Amino acid sequence: MSRPRPLSGFPELLPRQRIVEQQVVDHLRRAFELHGFANIQTRAVEPMEQLLRKGETSKEVYVLRRLQAEADDGGDAGLGLHFDLTVPFARYVLEHAGKLQFPFRRYQIQQCWRGERPQEGRFREFWQADIDIVDRDGLPAHYEVEIPLVIADALRGLPLPPVRMHVNNRKLSQGFYQGLGIGDTEEALRIIDKLDKIGADGVAELLVERVEATPEQAEACLRLASISSEDASFVDEVKALGVADPLLEEGLNELAAVVEAAAEEAPGLVIADMKIARGLDYYTGTVYETFLEGHEGLGSICSGGRYDTLASDGKHTYPGVGLSIGVSRLLVPLLQSGSLTATREVPTCVLVALANEEDRSEANALARRLRSRGVPVQVSPSAAKYGKQIKFADRRGIPFVLFDGDEGLQMKDIRSGEQTPVDVDVWEPPAADLHPRIVAE
Amino acid sequence: MSRPRPLSGFPELLPRQRIVEQQVVDHLRRAFELHGFANIQTRAVEPMEQLLRKGETSKEVYVLRRLQAEADDGGDAGLGLHFDLTVPFARYVLEHAGKLQFPFRRYQIQQCWRGERPQEGRFREFWQADIDIVDRDGLPAHYEVEIPLVIADALRGLPLPPVRMHVNNRKLSQGFYQGLGIGDTEEALRIIDKLDKIGADGVAELLVERVEATPEQAEACLRLASISSEDASFVDEVKALGVADPLLEEGLNELAAVVEAAAEEAPGLVIADMKIARGLDYYTGTVYETFLEGHEGLGSICSGGRYDTLASDGKHTYPGVGLSIGVSRLLVPLLQSGSLTATREVPTCVLVALANEEDRSEANALARRLRSRGVPVQVSPSAAKYGKQIKFADRRGIPFVLFDGDEGLQMKDIRSGEQTPVDVDVWEPPAADLHPRIVAE
Numbered sequence A, B: 001m002s003r004p005r006p007l008s009g010f011p012e013l014l015p016r017q018r019i020v021e022q023q024v025v026d027h028l029r030r031a032f033e034l035h036g037f038a039n040i041q042t043r044a045v046e047p048m049e050q051l052l053r054k055g056e057t058s059k060e061v062y063v064l065r066r067l068q069a070e071a072d073d074g075g076d077a078g079l080g081l082h083f084d085l086t087v088p089f090a091r092y093v094l095e096h097a098g099k100l101q102f103p104f105r106r107y108q109i110q111q112c113w114r115g116e117r118p119q120e121g122r123f124r125e126f127w128q129a130d131i132d133i134v135d136r137d138g139l140p141a142h143y144e145v146e147i148p149l150v151i152a153d154a155l156r157g158l159p160l161p162p163v164r165m166h167v168n169n170r171k172l173s174q175g176f177y178q179g180l181g182i183g184d185t186e187e188a189l190r191i192i193d194k195l196d197k198i199g200a201d202g203v204a205e206l207l208v209e210r211v212e213a214t215p216e217q218a219e220a221c222l223r224l225a226s227i228s229s230e231d232a233s234f235v236d237e238v239k240a241l242g243v244a245d246p247l248l249e250e251g252l253n254e255l256a257a258v259v260e261a262a263a264e265e266a267p268g269l270v271i272a273d274m275k276i277a278r279g280l281d282y283y284t285g286t287v288y289e290t291f292l293e294g295h296e297g298l299g300s301i302c303s304g305g306r307y308d309t310l311a312s313d314g315k316h317t318y319p320g321v322g323l324s325i326g327v328s329r330l331l332v333p334l335l336q337s338g339s340l341t342a343t344r345e346v347p348t349c350v351l352v353a354l355a356n357e358e359d360r361s362e363a364n365a366l367a368r369r370l371r372s373r374g375v376p377v378q379v380s381p382s383a384a385k386y387g388k389q390i391k392f393a394d395r396r397g398i399p400f401v402l403f404d405g406d407e408g409l410q411m412k413d414i415r416s417g418e419q420t421p422v423d424v425d426v427w428e429p430p431a432a433d434l435h436p437r438i439v440a441e
Helices: A015-034 A086-099 A142-155 A170-180 A185-192 A195-211 A215-225 A234-239 A246-265 A327-336 A357-371 A386-396 B015-034 B086-099 B142-155 B170-180 B185-192 B195-210 B215-225 B234-239 B246-265 B327-336 B357-371 B386-396
Strands: A045-047 A062-066 A079-081 A104-113 A125-134 A163-169 A270-273 A286-292 A302-307 A320-326 A340-342 A350-352 A377-379 A400-405 A408-413 A419-421 A438-440 B045-047 B062-066 B079-081 B104-113 B125-134 B163-169 B270-273 B286-292 B302-307 B320-326 B340-342 B350-352 B377-379 B400-405 B408-413 B419-421 B438-440
Touching (some): A015 A125, A015 A142, A015 A438, A086 A104, A125 A327, A170 A185, A185 A195, A185 A215, A195 A215, A350 A357, A350 A386, A357 B246, B015 B125, B045 B086, B086 B125, B086 B320, B125 B142, B142 B163, B142 B320, B163 B170, B170 B215, B185 B195, B246 B270, B246 B286, B320 B327, B350 B386, B357 B400
Parallel strands (some): A163 A270, A350 A400, B163 B270
Antiparallel strands (some): A062 B062, A163 A286, A302 A320, B104 B125, B286 B302, B340 B438, B400 B408
16 A cells, blocks of 8 residues: 545644644633533534525535445435534524523534635635524624624634734625615625625626626725724714615614724724625624734634524524634644644653563553653653663653663653652652643744 | 434434533543543545455445536545544554654544444444554554553543453464364454354354354354453463464463453453454454443443554554544443433533623623633623523523622522622632533432
């Protein structure tokens, strides 16, 4: 068998890179739990009709088939891999509604799959970390303020550049288009979403072509999309465009509330930005996109919004609001470029050296004593020369080697070369050495 | 949209059940890291030719297809979901061999998928937690002793019935069959593997039919399979059957070493059991199966073995030994029966009550102060009557509610009803209340 080649779009991490990813995910998880979000995991597959229900996603889905599917097998026909965590979550809420307490706060950290053509920062398999709050029948607006603050809290303390969250409200945009007299406001939103890709002229052309906008209407849409502010001053700027509509008014109020509350609780985090549209059709209110300063080319690393109509069982609707951190989109480029790395590639803090293979059982007992106090330890693979055993530790970044020699037990810090007698039942490594740490370069 | 129905074979957990699963996985992870195992994650998909290379697994694989696959697309044709973590790990080792340090100790906790007909304790999607040690060209036998001891350590401290690990060695069985004069020893092993399912008579019949065994040879195979012991006394019992073969001799020595070392370091854990065969073809030495006492019907909850030929790139081979805990097989039945549950269904320890909606920002500030000291907190969804807010906490199992009233800040333990003035910058919950805990019933 020859050496296997990597699969484009399916990134895999080396152990040292994985330590960084794992610590970042642990940090997010801890933050979400501090805010009272409960974890769930949904199965990787959904019925195709669920996956194709909303939005322009049909191109992207991976369909499953059992290799030896039988004719009488109805059980897993028509299954596909989920492409995000929102659609499966909405299904989970409907399926288990009778056993959940509402409002239901959940976080979910799982893989997703999209059959897109792989490109910079876009993967076919990727990790997302989502938080959502879903309620029954009605969802108070204060959750649209809370969700971005939780994300800000979760990203704080990570070795990442500062983030800026761009927020808009679909009622604002669609109300504005409606007030202008444009008929298909959803399609108009989808066209505005392409602004960064195809530019203002391209957008104006599409608006004329696809939603029968006049050049003046197209111009007004573009002027709306150019408005942004860190406070509520965008409200006056929008009103100055001279369009009046009740939905627009609602959107302006809701967006102002989000921006003002965020300015108070997390200054500098949120900016109102009227060009934000989000590609997925299920959003109905506030929408969010988040950019890493200096890495805007990565695209939005955390997106989401409010959805009022994603889940409904006829008796109740389950409106929600959520944000999704693109863990792979955020980390994989920083890991591959070496901007983020870890102090070592193994959890091991101490290697127990072996003088003779016959001593392995005693070495195991020493290791056990250190482990019982929380120190990660492994025993040397062989009773090679001590120099070779130290090299074994050094290659992996293991900081300490424990020797049992004529002078009793000795702990060697292989970075300084310093070696001192040690009582394994009291010894503790410096706090910075107990576990690998993330290093940002 | 009507209420979605569960998919057979794809179990999903409610938040309270998931807390148990998450804490069990965290416990395993911590134990593996204390033993110096580094974590990796492999992509969910492998090329079909990798998945079909070894063993009788072809029936079980889920094949992927992009919904709108194009003719010129070679990128993800012929991909399937992995059915275990050993085959992807062997591929990972080959692909990244130049960047890994050997011997390489890794753990991996991920989902796997098999298109099997769902049945008691068998799922189409399930979690596994694997540890393996892989070396280059040669693998010392002491790792075959170490791996079960790490698993024993990892399972210790979990609220589970005691486990018993049944160990055999393929060299022993195949050497014995060879010494008897049976030609196709691999097929003979596969037949012995069915002993629990089809009984002694069925096995004898198949041995005669498929590997042309005489009735006497079949009888000898069955007598071998009936031998088991907690110490090395099985060696004499096997020798008493009067079969001599160098491979058998090797297997006897290796198995005796594993059993004796385990008896010393983890008394009562390991039993030599000559009927253990393992269905997968890639094992070449020690093989392990593990049963929960009183829950033998679950089948083996932790299986594995030594494989010498799974990974080879022409220049080097990468022999390994590993064990895989069937996390779903172990936990899902215990969770569904209610034998394992958690003290609450949310991470939240304190609910901050709200007297007026206008106080939300102040309540958020109180929550922040508690969170900064590691206490999981959420703010009440609305300024409903206090009785309703207490009920909100009670339904979720949140133990404490913080009130800001005329008498200043008061912390109420809603289980006892006791309410006391509190300084949120010093208050700490009892250690048992800070996070949800697993309860075994």
